[in-house]
Amino acid sequence: MTTEPQKIAEPQKVIRWWHFALIGVMIMMFILFAAGLGRDTKFIPSPLVGKPAFDFDLKQLGKESNIKLSDYKGKIVILNFWASWCVTCREEHHVLLEAANALQPKGTVQFLGVNSKDTDKGAFGFMDKRGHFPYPSVIDRQGRMALEYGVYGMPETFFINKDGVIAAKHIGALTHKILADKLKQAEAVQ
Amino acid sequence: MKQLIAFICISVSLVFAPSSLFAAEKAQAPQVRIESELEKKIRIVASMLRCPVCQGESVYDSHADVAVEMKRLIADKIKAGQSNEEILTYFKDRYGNFILMEPPTEGLHWVIWVFPIFMALLGALFLFQNLKASAQDIKDPHLDNFDQDGQSDDLSTEEVTDIKELRL
Missing domain, CATH: 1.20.5 (Single alpha-helices involved in coiled-coils or other helix-helix interfaces)
Structure with a gap:
């Protein structure tokens, strides 16, 4: 006499709360990674945007006179930090020359350079080779002005609106498109 | 003969060992420098700040131009009587929380x-x-x-x- 083999009951799968927690965390991480992938890694938000620009009083490059930022109140100021040793500054140099020649005659926009951690010889050597800026530059020999503006590295450009408030900031070489976009922001923020 | 040479070698090494140790100590002596009160304060603040152009390095550890200038500025601010908190706030206001080596436990x-x-x-x-x-x-x-x-x-x-x- 043979007996039928007994069927072994499968242990019942129980879904516990921590299963949901684990799935929830995995979904959250996936969303964070997806959001991170779409982010521009070069963009670092500046806490200075939307705040009044630091008013400096610095010696002008190649001249004995000083320049104050507040001298240009009522105009949009495009403040560009540059140095002769900065390789990326060479890339954006023609953009600054062309944009300044086109925009400054209108009288509403003023370009201003900040020659940071450089020497007069180096700065003039740079301009002699690549073309002189059609606007003044101030000297920031030690780089204190760069720290005051939270500059990471050269070049960096600040777009200051007519009220002296920083409307936008750009890290790296400027292009005509970036300059136009940031200028629009400065014109819009009053 | 071999024993005599060995004896001379050991004797010579024993005679010169203390003096060579002393010489080594003397050579190292200038490297050990007592940290001044100002340097200690700079170290504390600079260690709490991130070098803006480095990868995960504090301002204190970095030799980058910007970090060196930041250390000079910290020194000036300490000399002017500013507290650690005031100096950290100065950099935070300009660079954001990124500049702090440890993110603050506030908000998100x-x-x-x-x-x-x-x-x-x-x-x-x-x-x-x-x-x-x-x-x-x-x-x-x-x-x-x-x-x-x-x-x-x-x-x-x-x-x-x-x-x-x-x-x-």
């Missing part, structure tokens, strides 16, 4: 601090539950049916005997 930043602990706890729980489940799985379901007298309702006496022999 607490997630950064709590998340690893939460994940560790969840992982430990997951491991515990899995180990518990596999410990249950290795038990033979037939053996669970034995009562205290070794009898089973589902199996015949012969089958029970066979299983018991197998267990032995």
